[in-house]
Structures are given as structure tokens and as C-alpha cells.
Amino acid sequence: MNTNSPASIPGSTKYKVLAAVLGAVIPIAVAVLYYFPNVFRIEGAQVKALPAVNAVLNSLTAVLLMAGYYFIRRKDVAKHRAMMGSAFLMGSLFLVSYVAYHSQVPSTKFGGEGLIKTIYYFILITHILLAAVTVALVLFTLYFALTEQFQKHRRIARWTYPIWLYVSVTGVIVYFMISPYYT
Incomplete structure (x- = not known):
């Protein structure tokens, strides 16, 4: 009998439920911050540098993902x-920084026009939609690795890796495209 089977790992069901709950709650929380940016506003909070920090964290995440794939x-x-x-870790730090920033500052409007505006919104919309599912994908991929369910890990990782990489890279692209319009 495999002593490392999911059933023999203390709390494994609890972790699976936690991954599912976080996978749903985090995108909802981000949506709430987007549509109600002043709900958690703290007067005097210094968050101006966070978009650049977020771009660095997304860049590091992308590089680490590619290195992980390579290895x-x-x-x-x-x-x-x-x-x-x-x-x-980088993705988690990004998420905390992203939430901190967007809880304090309303979303910046893109000021470009014409084809660049279409390209920006295509990248932004695909980024947002895929980011919403990335949290759950990453958490379940991690769960299957930690519980040594490697067949399930490989199966979900085939989806998680390209989606997570796309979200990380497009996050940086969105930053560079919107940064001239920050006030």
C-alpha cells in the first residue's frame, strides 16, 4: 500500500476543498475590487510603485515557469x-500586490486609439479571462504534486503551464501598454 496516497496524507481532502474555494473566491474578490475600488480604500496609502512591482513579479514568474518546464x-x-x-511564490506576491494596488486606486483607462486600442483590449480581455481560471489551475496542479498524484499533476499541468505563462507574459504587456496613462 502506498503510504503517500492522497487518502493517507492528513487533511488532503481539506486541501482540495481549500484549493477549490480559493480558486473561486480570489477571482471574485478581484472583480469586486475592480467594480468597487473605493470599498477598501485607505487614505494616504502609498501604492504608486506597485504596478511596476507587479510587472517585475509577473516577469519573474514567467522566467521561473519556463525554467521549471526546461528542468x-x-x-x-x-x-x-x-x-x-x-x-x-512570485505569483502569490503578485496577487497580494495587485489586490493592494487595486483596493486603493481606480482602474486606469487606456488612452490609445485605433488598432493599438483593439490590440490592447484583446490582450487585456484574454488576460483577465484566463487569469480568473489560473488560480484554481495552479492550486490543483500544486495539490496533485504535493500529494504525489503525478499522473493527475501532469494531466492538469499541460493546461496550467501555457495558461499561467500566457497570463504572466500578457500581464507585463498590459502594464507597458497602460503605463503611459497612469496619473
């Missing part, structure tokens, strides 16, 4: 695990 393709599980754990 797993070479069957270097230890380095893969280190890169993916670091990507998870």
Missing part, C-alpha cells in the same frame, strides 16, 4: 520543483 523536460525533478515553487 522537467530534462527529468531534473528537484530543480523543476524549486522553479515551480518559486513561480508560485
Whole structure:
């Protein structure tokens, strides 16, 4: 009998439920901040630098994801695990920073016109839609790795990796496209 089966890991069901709840609650919380930006406003909060910090965190996440992919393709599980754990940490820091910023500042309107505006909104909309599912995908991918359900981990990681990478890269692109319009 495998002593590391999901059933033998204390609280594994609890972690699966937690991943599902967080996967739903976090995108809803971000949507609330978008539509009601002044609900959690703190007078005098200094958040002006956070969009640039977010772009750096997204960039680091993307690099770590690619490094993790590189290492797993070479069957270097230890380095893969280190890169993916670091990507998870960077993504988590990004999420905290993103929420902190958007809880204090209303969304910036894009000022470009014509084709660039169409391109911007295409990237932004696909980024937002995929970011909404990324949280749950990442949490379940991590859960399956930690509970040593590697077949399930590989199966979901085939979806998680390209979506998470796309969201990380397009987050940086959106930042560079919108940054001239920050006040």
C-alpha cells in the first residue's frame, strides 16, 4: 500500500476543498475590487510603485515557469520543483500586490486609439479571462504534486503551464501598454 496516497496524507481532502474555494473566491474578490475600488480604500496609502512591482513579479514568474518546464523536460525533478515553487511564490506576491494596488486606486483607462486600442483590449480581455481560471489551475496542479498524484499533476499541468505563462507574459504587456496613462 502506498503510504503517500492522497487518502493517507492528513487533511488532503481539506486541501482540495481549500484549493477549490480559493480558486473561486480570489477571482471574485478581484472583480469586486475592480467594480468597487473605493470599498477598501485607505487614505494616504502609498501604492504608486506597485504596478511596476507587479510587472517585475509577473516577469519573474514567467522566467521561473519556463525554467521549471526546461528542468522537467530534462527529468531534473528537484530543480523543476524549486522553479515551480518559486513561480508560485512570485505569483502569490503578485496577487497580494495587485489586490493592494487595486483596493486603493481606480482602474486606469487606456488612452490609445485605433488598432493599438483593439490590440490592447484583446490582450487585456484574454488576460483577465484566463487569469480568473489560473488560480484554481495552479492550486490543483500544486495539490496533485504535493500529494504525489503525478499522473493527475501532469494531466492538469499541460493546461496550467501555457495558461499561467500566457497570463504572466500578457500581464507585463498590459502594464507597458497602460503605463503611459497612469496619473
